[in-house]
Amino acid sequence: MSNLRAQITLPTSSPEAEVSQRIGITDITIHYNRPYVKGRKIWGNLVPYGFNYLGFGTAKAAPWRAGSDYNTTIDFSHEVSIQGHKVPAGKYALFIAPEENGEVIIILSSNTSSWGSYYYDEKEDILRFKVTSIDKTTSTEMLTYSFDFVEPTSATVSLHWSTKEIPFKIDVAVDKIVIAGISNDLRNPKGFQQSTWDSAANYAFSIGELDQALQWINASIEGNFFSKETFINLSLKSKILEKQGKTTEAKHILQRAIPLGNPDELYRLGLGLIADGQLDKALEIMQANVKNNDGAFPSHYGLARAFSAKNDFKNALIALEKTGADTPAHFKPRFAKYKAQLKKEEDINPA
Numbered sequence: 001m002s003n004l005r006a007q008i009t010l011p012t013s014s015p016e017a018e019v020s021q022r023i024g025i026t027d028i029t030i031h032y033n034r035p036y037v038k039g040r041k042i043w044g045n046l047v048p049y050g051f052n053y054l055g056f057g058t059a060k061a062a063p064w065r066a067g068s069d070y071n072t073t074i075d076f077s078h079e080v081s082i083q084g085h086k087v088p089a090g091k092y093a094l095f096i097a098p099e100e101n102g103e104v105i106i107i108l109s110s111n112t113s114s115w116g117s118y119y120y121d122e123k124e125d126i127l128r129f130k131v132t133s134i135d136k137t138t139s140t141e142m143l144t145y146s147f148d149f150v151e152p153t154s155a156t157v158s159l160h161w162s163t164k165e166i167p168f169k170i171d172v173a174v175d176k177i178v179i180a181g182i183s184n185d186l187r188n189p190k191g192f193q194q195s196t197w198d199s200a201a202n203y204a205f206s207i208g209e210l211d212q213a214l215q216w217i218n219a220s221i222e223g224n225f226f227s228k229e230t231f232i233n234l235s236l237k238s239k240i241l242e243k244q245g246k247t248t249e250a251k252h253i254l255q256r257a258i259p260l261g262n263p264d265e266l267y268r269l270g271l272g273l274i275a276d277g278q279l280d281k282a283l284e285i286m287q288a289n290v291k292n293n294d295g296a297f298p299s300h301y302g303l304a305r306a307f308s309a310k311n312d313f314k315n316a317l318i319a320l321e322k323t324g325a326d327t328p329a330h331f332k333p334r335f336a337k338y339k340a341q342l343k344k345e346e347d348i349n350p351a
Contacts, residue, residue, distance in 0.1 A: 261292070
């Protein structure tokens with residue numbers, strides 16, 4: 001009967017579970033089995049304090065398997081930092097050795113396939129670090145791992161069981177990882193498209209990697225079979241140069257971009273300049289949009305916003321009243337509101 005049972009799949013008393021969290025583009029996955037409390041004393045009893053001989057296997061001083069059945073594992077798709085310690089990408093077993101005083105030793109091991117910690121070997125440790133457990137007033141019946149306090153570049157992993165919580169923080173160098181990934185993408189077929197280089201440069205610009213952004217946007221503009229000047233790459237290059245303090249060159253590049261922009265592109269550029277407080281430049285762009293695109297929507301609307309930002313409400317109202325028949329229907333009620341605001345000399349741009 002036991003041989004027959006071994007050949008079929010049956011439910012386990014501690015169900016398998018998996019929890020994942022993406023931080024940036026890095027995936028972190030914990031795979032574990034979830035035992036129940038079932039009225040038992042957990043800490044210092046079912047889970048003994050410290051390192052112990054478990055009565056079986058080769059480990060004379062074993063930690064807890066941090067779950068049930070097979071080793072609990074934690075997998076990182078990229079390098080991370082745990083409590084300040086760098087950990088390479090990969091899959092690791094997670095072991096825990098709690099102490100009576102509330103301190104907890106957490107271990108990452110290269111042995112991910114054993115049943116529990118009966119064969120734990122300290123020589124396979126990748127990392128050991130200490131954290132402090134938290135005593136809770138409520139009890140968690142099933143062992144649970146969660147990702148808490150998730151931020152753009154970090155998260156806290158917490159083990160919850162019985163009346164204890166054991167947290168540890170994971171940090172991810174998101175920008176560094178993304179830039180490395182982009183660099184690799186640009187070397188494969190994704191890099192055969194101009195838009196890929198535009199997106200790459202835009203990301204580098206957004207995180208302040210200006211030299212890298214300039215290198216990538218230049219590749220979009222010239223030097224490759226897909227390269228050509230577009231409003232997108234020239235306007236982005238202008239922004240990069242502006243941030244680098246090269247204002248004269250930035251202005252020259254922007255002048256080359258303006259004739260290539262469609263009404264929406266120039267409108268968005270102008271709005272960005274308004275938001276940055278560059279009101280004279282925004283007005284110049286919005287005026288060029290009206291001229292170059294024969295007043296197509298939303299060029300007059302953009303011009304109204306540029307005048308309004310400069311408190312020139314008279315000309316803002318004139319521009320708004322010139323919006324043509326191509327104005328989308330859902331904008332028309334909004335324009336009635338804006339006209340009323342301008343007549344009261346109120347800025348129609350968001351505060």
